[in-house]
Amino acid sequence: MVDTAHVNSLLRAAARLEPEELIFSLSSDFIGDYPVVDLPCFHRATSIQLGLFAVIRVPAGVEFPALETLYLACSIDALDSGLRVLHLSSTELNGDHLRVNSASLLELVVGSRWTRSVNVVAPVLKQLTMSLTASKISVVSVLAPLVEKVSWKCCYMNGCITFGLWLLEQVTLQTAERQGQLPMLHIRAHCVRPLNLLQALSK
Incomplete structure (x- = not known):
């Protein structure tokens, strides 16, 4: 088992080597408590x-x-140092709230993850890929005026969004792959009380 001190020590040792590329992975099976790690300077990475x-x-x-x-x-916590590409996996980022604010980001990819709010400010972003699972959505805000390619998928759990008898399950948005194609918007929902709906239609 390793703790915060061990992880920090290993990262500092890696930083002294001044790598151009850093891949650092450690299974949760080897970590006792949930450590808070201070990322050192990687000047050439x-x-x-x-x-x-x-x-x-x-x-x-x-x-x-x-x-x-x-x-x-x-x-x-926060990092924006001229980033062009940011990939976020399925683990937590700032609890269950997704916040990205970057003046340089060109591509943002968010893997399947739980979230309650989404706030993205990326004025020069060109490509946005999101796969989300939500139990309760409070805010969805994306400011990316120059975005050209979008792939958005959100699955809603526990009946967090309803329209009368209908319960929203999934929303998918996809920009056209080729010129001349139309963008795709797919909404999937099911009826909460189908028997009541059939009775209402029969009257």
């Missing part, structure tokens, strides 16, 4: 991939001047 059952903090003054692509399978 253009790509960082973190797979940790942990919360990643970026201390004040820590910068990543060459970083372009970040893959996360863990929580992180």
Whole structure:
């Protein structure tokens, strides 16, 4: 079993090697408590991939001047250092609220994950891919005026959104793959009380 001190020590040792690419993964089977890890400076890294059952903090003054692509399978407090590509896996990010605010991000990919709110501000974003599972949605806000390619899938659980007798199950939005094609919007719902609906239609 390893703790916060062990993980931090290993990351600092990796930072001293000044890698151009960092892939760091540690199974939850080897971590006792939910550690809070301080990410050190990786001055030359253009790509960082973190797979940790942990919360990643970026201390004040820590910068990543060459970083372009970040893959996360863990929580992180805040990081925006000229990122162009951000991949978030199914694990938690800031609890059950998804927040991304980046002036440089060109591509955002969010893997299947639970969430209650979505807030994305990315003024130069070109590609957005989201797969979400929601039990209660409070806010969905995406500000990306230049986005060209969108793939959005949200599955709703526990009857969090209803329209009269209808319960929303899934919403899928897909932009056209080729020029001349129309974008696709697919909504799937089912009737909460089908017998009552049939009786109403028969009258």
